[in-house]
Amino acid sequence: MTDSCLATKPTLNITQQRQQIRRQMRAKRQQLSAEQQQQAAENICRQALALIAQYDAETVALYLAFNGEISTALLIEKLWQAGKTVCLPRLHPFTAGHLLFFRYDRHSLLQPNQFAIPEPELDLTRLVTKNELEIIFTPLVAFDRQGNRLGMGGGFYDRTLQHLQQRNVIAVGLAHQCQQVNQLPIEHWDVPLSQILVG
Known part of the structure; x- marks a missing residue:
């Protein structure tokens, strides 16, 4: 038997593994x-x-749910009824790869960002500081039992969560059961979640 017959499929590197899981x-x-x-x-x-x-x-x-993510519309409505302050993320206009959060109510204006995801308009009077945030619910593409989260690949939430961790903000992922894997391939910049709620 020749060496070529014994050849196996090359092992995927971490980046390739993560992309495969995302797909x-x-x-x-x-x-x-x-x-x-x-x-x-x-x-x-x-x-x-x-x-x-x-x-x-x-x-x-x-x-706001996008591309099959779990809808938060019902939860947002319930929070409004309870008098809670609801915030939505917006891509930071000056610091690439970061998120800002703005108060969101029934009268808020939304506009699509570069990824076609609706986000609040840039109104600094409605900006919510990191010190004001108490719980942040994040979307995700995949998760594992260890609380690791795999997002879309832009790193926006990971960078944001790194800063919020210092302020004891509770980070919670929202996911479908079908999005769970045994173990995610982790990179050094990944920030584990405090908890993951599964629908």
Whole structure:
């Protein structure tokens, strides 16, 4: 038998592994039915409200669902009804790769960013400082049992969470069960989450 017959498929490096997981998980997410998405959103809403009550949090950062992410619309509505301050992220206009958070209510104006994701307009009167944030709920592409999170690859949340960790902000991922893997390939800049709620 020749050496060529014994050749095996090259092992993927960490970057390739992460990209492969992203493709697989996004495909799984897209396959979920509208009913499954709705059920997941309701399950997440119940869990998130209980967590917010547990910490008696008043200022909560969320996201608007994009590309199959769990919808936060119901949770946002419940938080408004409870008188909580809801914030949404916006790409930092001056510091590349970072996020700012702005108060979001029924009258807030949204505009698509460079990734076509709706974000609040740049109104500094509605800016929420890192010291004001208590809980931040993040989207994710994949997660593991150790609380590791894999995002879309831009590093926006990782950079933001690094700063928020110093202020004891609770970082919570929201995910579908199908997004869980046994162990994610981790890079040194990855920031683990305090908790992950699964819909």
